[in-house]
Amino acid sequence: MRQAASETIAELYLAHKDMVYRVCLRFRRGDPEWAADRTQEVFLRLAERWDQLPEMESPKAFVYRTTMNVCINQVRREQNLVSLLNRFFFAEPVVHTASGTDFVQPEKAASDAQWLERLDGALAQLPVKQRVVVIMYYLEDIDIPEIARILHLNKGSVSRRLKAARKALAGFLGDSGGLSDGGAQDAGPSRGGEDDA
Amino acid sequence: MTTPLQRARDAHRLTRTPAALDQRILAAVRAPSRPAPRFPAWWVPAFTTPVVLLLWFWLHQPAAPVAPVLETPFPSPATASAQPVPAGDPLDAPQRWSVTRELPEPLASLVTLWWPGETGVQSLLDETVAYCVASGVQVSLRSDFATLDRRSEMHLVMLAGRLDWNVRYLETSELTVEALGVVYELSPGRFSLEVGRNQVTLEVEAGQVVVRAPREPARTVVAGSRYAARVAASPASRPAWTSEELERRLEAFAKAGRHEQAAAFIRAAIPQVSGALRESLLVDLAAIYGQHLHDWDRACETLSWAAREFPGGALAEGVSHLRDRYRCN
Numbered sequence: 001m002r003q004a005a006s007e008t009i010a011e012l013y014l015a016h017k018d019m020v021y022r023v024c025l026r027f028r029r030g031d032p033e034w035a036a037d038r039t040q041e042v043f044l045r046l047a048e049r050w051d052q053l054p055e056m057e058s059p060k061a062f063v064y065r066t067t068m069n070v071c072i073n074q075v076r077r078e079q080n081l082v083s084l085l086n087r088f089f090f091a092e093p094v095v096h097t098a099s100g101t102d103f104v105q106p107e108k109a110a111s112d113a114q115w116l117e118r119l120d121g122a123l124a125q126l127p128v129k130q131r132v133v134v135i136m137y138y139l140e141d142i143d144i145p146e147i148a149r150i151l152h153l154n155k156g157s158v159s160r161r162l163k164a165a166r167k168a169l170a171g172f173l174g175d176s177g178g179l180s181d182g183g184a185q186d187a188g189p190s191r192g193g194e195d196d197a
Numbered sequence: 198m199t200t201p202l203q204r205a206r207d208a209h210r211l212t213r214t215p216a217a218l219d220q221r222i223l224a225a226v227r228a229p230s231r232p233a234p235r236f237p238a239w240w241v242p243a244f245t246t247p248v249v250l251l252l253w254f255w256l257h258q259p260a261a262p263v264a265p266v267l268e269t270p271f272p273s274p275a276t277a278s279a280q281p282v283p284a285g286d287p288l289d290a291p292q293r294w295s296v297t298r299e300l301p302e303p304l305a306s307l308v309t310l311w312w313p314g315e316t317g318v319q320s321l322l323d324e325t326v327a328y329c330v331a332s333g334v335q336v337s338l339r340s341d342f343a344t345l346d347r348r349s350e351m352h353l354v355m356l357a358g359r360l361d362w363n364v365r366y367l368e369t370s371e372l373t374v375e376a377l378g379v380v381y382e383l384s385p386g387r388f389s390l391e392v393g394r395n396q397v398t399l400e401v402e403a404g405q406v407v408v409r410a411p412r413e414p415a416r417t418v419v420a421g422s423r424y425a426a427r428v429a430a431s432p433a434s435r436p437a438w439t440s441e442e443l444e445r446r447l448e449a450f451a452k453a454g455r456h457e458q459a460a461a462f463i464r465a466a467i468p469q470v471s472g473a474l475r476e477s478l479l480v481d482l483a484a485i486y487g488q489h490l491h492d493w494d495r496a497c498e499t500l501s502w503a504a505r506e507f508p509g510g511a512l513a514e515g516v517s518h519l520r521d522r523y524r525c526n
Contacts, residue, residue: 007524009226017219022212036218043222051491119205138202139209 009047016063019140026135027071027128029120034074042070061150064136068151072128122169130165133158360390378465379426382407386420395469399424438470440477447481456489476510479503480519487523497525 020042024035046066123131132151136142137158144162148155360374362383374381376392386404390397399406400423409415410426418424443466450459463482467475479499487496500520507513520526 006227010223013219013222013226017214017222018212021214021218022209025212026209032215036215036221039214039218040222040225043226047226113208115201115205116208118201119209139206 020067029124042067064150068132130161133161134165380409397426460485476507493523496523
């Protein structure tokens with residue numbers, strides 16, 4: 001019945017592939033190769049562990065959690081390796097993050113690609129745990145209770161991570177940015193710029 | 198006013214996977230083999246080189262003379278006195294026993310027995326297959342339905358049929374057969390196990406068999422004796438199952454989330470009922486396997502059983518629907 005399981009995973013892939021791919025993109029500064037590899041890893045891991053899907057859990061939540069775990073593990077692995085190599089070969093570690101001046105003038109950005117580039121630069125500055133909740137909350141429109149359920153966290157932890165992330169992303173938001181302080185605790189349906197309105 | 202985040206989010210939500218990636222991942226997901234282990238390629242030489250070197254050094258050590266230590270279970274006086282036993286003799290060496298489950302096709306449950314150099318494949322559904330795996334080792338299973346328990350590969354569940362056992366050497370103490378709730382620990386010997394509708398009969402010709410019945414101390418049935426275990430739900434002691442009672446039991450299992458127990462209960466109840474009730478139980482069992490236990494292999498086996506036993510039954514349409522749903526074909 002491996003064929004039946006593989007068809008199930010194939011259906012799952014067709015249903016959630018875009019979500020997994022774009023989340024992976026946001027995790028690693030919009031790197032399409034990295035995102036493609038992670039997307040493949042996610043679905044192969046799902047194929048291996050499909051029989052471990054908890055009975056009461058929705059497949060979508062299972063996919064989300066697997067995606068986040070795969071991305072976090074890979075980013076940490078790479079960070080460890082890069083920092084080790086940097087310490088070995090260079091006097092000062094090279095950190096590939098966007099500088100703060102990259103996103104203080106959003107009006108100059110004209111195309112979607114530029115906006116995404118700025119967003120990726122801002123996200124890259126966040127620790128991975130904060131990056132996860134920012135992506136899920138602000139980009140995927142998942143509310144805090146649902147994020148807590150998917151990631152097996154309590155709601156307070158999710159809110160705290162969002163709050164910390166907002167501070168780090170203040171440069172991206174500026175005065176008219178999309179992440180205001182008000183939204184995380186009550187997690188209303190309006191996100192992004194609507195919080196500031 | 199559109200904020201930076203809103204614009205970035207809108208662009209983010211429009212992101213789609215490249216078509217080439219779709220083809221790549223779908224091909225990988227549908228590939229029959231497992232994905233390659235995810236470790237860097239340099240691990241292979243890094244780990245194999247020391248192993249090869251160690252093997253080379255070890256193989257080039259002068260071998261110390263070692264006396265043969267292999268024992269023969271039934272040594273003849275003439276050979277045991279002077280001649281060492283050839284170490285590679287397949288007839289006298291203890292046989293390694295392992296059971297693995299393979300499902301090359303959905304319609305049959307196959308049990309493969311592996312020995313060095315010999316493989317026996319036996320279909321347990323509606324077939325009688327006897328095979329000799331080595332000298333002095335013979336197992337014959339004639340069973341309407343027998344299957345390996347998913348918890349252990351060394352545990353065979355027989356619902357009906359006959360097991361003829363003739364094994365001289367068995368290198369495991371864990372092989373068990375469960376029939377109507379009674380567990381029989383198999384060991385080298387010669388005996389038969391007949392699983393009927395309400396009774397299991399064990400006749401031991403050589404060796405011994407340990408029998409563990411629920412709520413009873415274990416007992417050993419020795420050579421030359423016979424043991425019959427009757428199920429508690431015999432017609433003499435209690436009325437036959439009714440659909441209402443079965444439904445009530447299954448509902449209680451479902452409410453408690455005890456799907457494994459529900460499946461075991463149905464398996465034990467199936468030999469005791471017939472007709473429409475039996476067909477209904479088979480469909481229930483398949484649904485439990487498929488929906489709750491995610492064991493589509495067994496679900497398909499059970500549906501095949503139902504389709505074969507009740508080709509034009511009242512639930513034939515449901516059986517066909519479930520077979521499509523579980524992709525049994």
